Amino acid sequence: MSKSSGPNxxxxxVFGLGVVMAWVVIAATASYFSIxxxxxxxxxxxxxxxxxxxxxxxxITNVLDLFKGKETAKINIxxxxxxxxxxxxxxxxxxxxxxxxxxxxxxxxxxxxRQKHDLAMDEFNTTHKRTPDDILDYQDFDETDNSxxxxx
Numbered sequence: 843m844s845k846s847s848g849p850n851x852x853x854x855x856v857f858g859l860g861v862v863m864a865w866v867v868i869a870a871t872a873s874y875f876s877i878x879x880x881x882x883x884x885x886x887x888x889x890x891x892x893x894x895x896x897x898x899x900x901x902i903t904n905v906l907d908l909f910k911g912k913e914t915a916k917i918n919i920x921x922x923x924x925x926x927x928x929x930x931x932x933x934x935x936x937x938x939x940x941x942x943x944x945x946x947x948x949x950x951x952x953x954x955x956r957q958k959h960d961l962a963m964d965e966f967n968t969t970h971k972r973t974p975d976d977i978l979d980y981q982d983f984d985e986t987d988n989s990x991x992x993x994x
Contacts, residue, residue, distance in 0.1 A: 858901040865891070865898035 869891050875881045 858905070862898045862901055863896060865894035868894060 868887070872883050872891060876883050879931050
């Protein structure tokens with residue numbers, strides 16, 4: 843039973859199951875004695891089988907209709923679920939493509955900036971006629987007191 847079953851659902855389950863099981867047991871017993879033991883089914887047995895058979899068949903029919911309705915609802919909602927899955931997959935693929943496009947643009951931009959920097963450094967080194975001693979002479983900044991120290 844589901845979590846939301848109320849007292850009516852429980853009553854129908856107990857009553858319906860009782861009626862159907864009683865009908866099946868009585869009909870099976872009567873059939874057994876009729877076929878195996880070669881006894882005739884009495885009018886009272888047929889009356890009981892008939893009286894229980896009507897409600898039992900209605901209950902069985904209603905249960906089958908309920909099952910059919912639930913399955914029909916599942917089948918009707920299936921195309922929407924499939925379309926939602928396709929849409930989600932397409933959105934994810936689109937997002938991944940967009941991220942990849944931005945990554946490639948960023949990499950190209952960084953490469954362009956690196957090349958510009960290298961060209962500017964080459965131009966600076968070429969136009970300012972530096973000696974090897976000037977290149978080796980640089981300042982190292984100590985982060986603790988912000989004073990510069992010359993190194994050689």
